[in-house]
Amino acid sequence: MSTDLTRSAILTAAEQLYAERSFGEVSLRDIVAAAGVNLAAVNYHFGSKDELLAELFLSRATALNRERFAELKAAEAAGGGRTEPRAILRALAGPPIRWCLGADRQRSAAARFMTRASVETVPPIRKIVERDISHLRRFADALRRALPERDEVDIYWGLHFALAMIRQTITDSNRLRKLSGDLCDLDDVDAIIERIVSVAGFALSAQHAPTGQPATVSTRR
Amino acid sequence: MSTDLTRSAILTAAEQLYAERSFGEVSLRDIVAAAGVNLAAVNYHFGSKDELLAELFLSRATALNRERFAELKAAEAAGGGRTEPRAILRALAGPPIRWCLGADRQRSAAARFMTRASVETVPPIRKIVERDISHLRRFADALRRALPERDEVDIYWGLHFALAMIRQTITDSNRLRKLSGDLCDLDDVDAIIERIVSVAGFALSAQHAPTGQPATVSTRR
DNA sequence: GATAGTTTCATACAATAGTTTGAAATGCAA
DNA sequence: TTGCATTTCAAACTATTGTATGAAACTATC
Structure with a gap:
């Protein structure tokens, strides 16, 4: 665990994309592509797309x-x-x-x-x-x-x-x-x-x- | 043609739903269900979902x-x-x-x-x-x-x-x-x-x- | 009332969505 | 090293999306 590079990569990538495009326009595949991580990483680290969004919002x-x-x-x-x-x-x-x-x-x-x-x-x-x-x-x-x-x-x-x-x-x-x-x-x-x-x-x-x-x-x- | 009841039913239903929920959350099936018309009616009357949205926005x-x-x-x-x-x-x-x-x-x-x-x-x-x-x-x-x-x-x-x-x-x-x-x-x-x-x-x-x-x-x- | 044109309908299609899976890779303690 | 837990990965899965199709129902003109 410790640094959890993947986690924060997903968060910042999601933030970046959501800053530009609408929520409905950004898919998980867009996010993981921008973050350079595997698709399954989102569900592994956050549970679901909604939980990722919630955690991102709460953090910011x-x-x-x-x-x-x-x-x-x-x-x-x-x-x-x-x-x-x-x-x-x-x-x-x-x-x-x-x-x-x-x-x-x-x-x-x-x-x-x-x-x-x-x-x-x-x-x-x-x-x-x-x-x-x-x-x-x-x-x-x-x-x-x-x-x-x-x-x-x-x-x-x-x-x-x-x-x-x-x-x-x-x-x-x-x-x-x-x-x-x-x-x-x-x-x-x-x-x-x-x-x-x-x-x-x-x-x-x-x-x-x-x-x-x-x-x-x-x-x- | 004439009154085109279906057309306006779709427009008002779409407007109603878009007023409440986000664009990404409203599907064509939601709209046609609310309007009480067939799914294919949207593409028949407007061409596509985007064109429906554009026409609705322009009209309002x-x-x-x-x-x-x-x-x-x-x-x-x-x-x-x-x-x-x-x-x-x-x-x-x-x-x-x-x-x-x-x-x-x-x-x-x-x-x-x-x-x-x-x-x-x-x-x-x-x-x-x-x-x-x-x-x-x-x-x-x-x-x-x-x-x-x-x-x-x-x-x-x-x-x-x-x-x-x-x-x-x-x-x-x-x-x-x-x-x-x-x-x-x-x-x-x-x-x-x-x-x-x-x-x-x-x-x-x-x-x-x-x-x-x-x-x-x-x-x- | 038959016919041509319009509109509606159930259904199918291809694409994309989020999610799950199980194996491979990795990290770390003993 | 071995062993165990964590993390990554490619691939598959299920559901839902917008769209297309062709037959059926309707409307109006002749």
């Missing part, structure tokens, strides 16, 4: 959350009793954006895979995602503490929108680049993070229109 | 864009020479959110399918999506005209973030509901739209911090 999710929490704790420590909301948002957005748009290719695959997993709900992953929202709860709690006077509803919506912008920026950066005619600089990772943090910060702390007045287009004028 | 995308453009034109007409940016954003966000979170079940499936299609990039759809960003360009142009003094980059990012929030709200409304302990009211469609419009409006028109200097929310004047 843990790594991502670890990094997020580290930044969150650092921000809370730096802020003393009163943590800045934007620092919390930065801990949420920073790691995945850096992983994905940054220079590090290895992590890019990880982030892309994670994003696909969060979107393309396939049974083995769905179970894990649905069950585990504890990491989000932790960020929600931190934001509540940082903004005690704000309505809880705004906190949750702000968090929701922050996740939205992170995800979209990772998955659809190409469309943005194309649409803007290369005007939007997707290499300046820090600027992107700050932009997301800025908008999410507004979502958290601004007064939003109540139910009554806005009205739909059809009833408008 | 056209319907969604038609509705968006109608609202956009109405907003531009109402605004005279100077269209309100928020009205433009409302034309972008209103239709899909109403389709998906509103009472109409039929359209809910359409919107959910569209969202999956925009995320889960499968070859037959990918080709269409990559080729056609003209509808987005139309919204970008409208926003540029409405905000001539603003930096184009902010326009594109604002549009990008608006799409992000729309998508996330459609796909992950359940998680938001759960995370907030039912505090976030996902039945109040108009309030949701206004919230998205509000935040996207900020993204469009606010000054965002450059790379080096992360600014706080309060620096906005």
Whole structure:
């Protein structure tokens, strides 16, 4: 046992392929070919294709959350009793954006895979995602503490929108680049993070229109 | 020919199934079973599975864009020479959110399918999506005209973030509901739209911090 | 009502999927 | 070395996939 080279070769190959193509498009034979191992190795080491996917997802999710929490704790420590909301948002957005748009290719695959997993709900992953929202709860709690006077509803919506912008920026950066005619600089990772943090910060702390007045287009004028 | 009941039965059944499950998880046999038609009917009427998917996507995308453009034109007409940016954003966000979170079940499936299609990039759809960003360009142009003094980059990012929030709200409304302990009211469609419009409006028109200097929310004047 | 054209149907086909198998190869302790 | 457990391998297996086929059922025109 020990290093289990085959195991990790399969994991990284699967991650690489899943980062590019859809789950349904990647077969076990594709994975083992990329990993340079035998077909039966997957079932030997992981039991089944679904279990491979589950373990891969769990491993990467843990790594991502670890990094997020580290930044969150650092921000809370730096802020003393009163943590800045934007620092919390930065801990949420920073790691995945850096992983994905940054220079590090290895992590890019990880982030892309994670994003696909969060979107393309396939049974083995769905179970894990649905069950585990504890990491989000932790960020929600931190934001509540940082903004005690704000309505809880705004906190949750702000968090929701922050996740939205992170995800979209990772998955659809190409469309943005194309649409803007290369005007939007997707290499300046820090600027992107700050932009997301800025908008999410507004979502958290601004007064939003109540139910009554806005009205739909059809009833408008 | 005439009504072609079988054809549309297949289309709506496929839409329904694709709205719930991933593309890879839905087989032709699932579709024809749900539609109550023979297996061979798909190939007879559409040629292949991919062509069915492409036609379905094109049809729904056209319907969604038609509705968006109608609202956009109405907003531009109402605004005279100077269209309100928020009205433009409302034309972008209103239709899909109403389709998906509103009472109409039929359209809910359409919107959910569209969202999956925009995320889960499968070859037959990918080709269409990559080729056609003209509808987005139309919204970008409208926003540029409405905000001539603003930096184009902010326009594109604002549009990008608006799409992000729309998508996330459609796909992950359940998680938001759960995370907030039912505090976030996902039945109040108009309030949701206004919230998205509000935040996207900020993204469009606010000054965002450059790379080096992360600014706080309060620096906005 | 016969006929030509369209649509539906049960069924078969070839390809690919994930999984299993049992033998060969390998690593390691005695 | 021998012996035993682990790991790898080529091959086969079963199920499911999208697609193709040809006969049957239907529709409408003459």
